[in-house]
Amino acid sequence: MATREAAFAPTQLTLYDSLRRAKVPFVPVRENKVSMYVCGVTVYDQSHIGHARVYVAFDVVYRLLQRLGYDVTYVRNFTDVDDKIIKRASDSGEPWQMLTKRFIDAFHADLARLYCLTPTHEPRATAYVSEMISMIERIMERGHAYGSGGDVYFDVQSLKGYGSLSGRGLESGKGAAQAQERAGIGVGSDAGIEVAASMGMQAAPASAPPTPSHPPPDQALKRHAQDFALWKASKPDEPFWPSPWGNGRPGWHIECSAMVQSLLGSCVDIHGGGRDLIFPHHENERAQLAAAGGYALGEEGKAGLQGGSCKEQPSEACCPRQPASEHVRYWLHNGFVDMSGVKMSKSLGNVLHIADVLDSHHPTALRWLLLSTHYRHPLPFSPRALDEAADRVYYAYRTLLDAQIWAAELLEVESEAFEKSSRRSVDNKPLVVPPAPADTASLLELLKDDVSTPAVQSATVEPLHELNEALRRRHKSLKGAEQRAAQLALLIARCSRVNAALDLLGLPWKQPAELLHEMKVLALNRANLSEEQVRSLVEERNEKRKAKRFEQADAIRADLASRGIAIMDTP
Ligand SMILES: [Zn+2]
Structure with missing residues (x-):
């Protein structure tokens, strides 16, 4: 089938690395293999559209890497012990293990509806407590942590380079302490994603207490206000695990570091999450991994990350081409969801849960909307934007269905011309046009530019327009086999391109009639x-x-x- 694309030389995947603050060529540490860790949710409530944005964005990254031929190990964890979980369980009387299981099941159901692929591993933090304790012991042995009052704290002043991921060096005084407190020092943070009014203006948790006029109790146990908890002594009636420091539970940051190292080893290609995780969560994760591995962080994070790939299994010292100054090769962060200038918070009662959005809108519409803005930018979200996305996907599937039904009819005419004796009926069944490899390859080029999903969506505009133009003219009789064949070729070529785009975005393309029916039912309900x-x-x-x-x-x-x-x- 003829395509309109000129021949092109495949380019290299580039990704924006938050540490280097630049778009850089992606070179995994092991040839043909990629390891990716994305911070998961704290399971104490239904997941909201901020979560949907993160996991749909990284689902596209996962699909892209697989398309590029990499063998990808994708890990997405669950934080299943946390202050909020304990509080919610004790308020309702539900055992905390039952509560977390319930919300893990709900999370899986939400993401499956949004067409997200299942990661390779989905570890629960509570299954890795012994690994966390071992890592804390290593950090202490190397002089980067200290015990205090049954807790263990990371000594931020002991690690050169602390703060270079977020660009926040060590502060002194109350501001630093409050920043850590607000964002949660280890225990008690939402590993999920705050949805803020605009980029760079992170919404404070709705339940954040007023600024304390005196240091909170654990500040008195620390050497520096920014020291964060690796281990917290448990209070009565809280879940606990025995440890060398007494009964307690791990801090949030050490959970991820231990799961990263246990499941992906000493060199991780991609570590991702919402941009609100850069500080303190990822800053602290990075510090813990460096401290446990016994190396200083690169100055400004720029040291030694330009190396090529290596066939060796990385060791503790990583591999020769990857100087052991960074555990993570690429830090990826997605932008906030922007609710038309209004913060999404429980106190305002405007938290949009994925399940509620999908009661009124088709999952294809929500996924389309989530991918309509580049993952690093703020995503404008409003009922109108959702309706517009619903119209857009309806238009795309309607066009595809009509064009593919017509293609089936033209094909029938063609076959009749050859085999007059074996007349068959098409019954309005569309010809399902699979994406041609050339279309997939050229659209992949767009995604290879830092996962530009809006560019892939835009690439559907012209072929959909051409299909509609052709459909508008369809009643003018096509004279002769040659014209019919040309028309059929055009329909197939344009449908292939649109289906290739849908496929790369992780949207279904094989059953437009069923999708249209589901969308129609939802639209009638809304109206x-x-x-x-x-x-x-x-x-x-x-x-x-x-x-x-x-x-x-x-x-x-x-x-x-x-x-x-x-x-x-x-x-
Ligand atoms: Zn994490």
């Missing part, structure tokens, strides 16, 4: 109309148009549009 009511309004509008009462016809169309039902006129 509070039955299919019969819509049909009679459309008929009424058609009559007004025939009678040249265009103002009245337009009023009906506008009324339906205001309820989220768009009329696609056919000639």
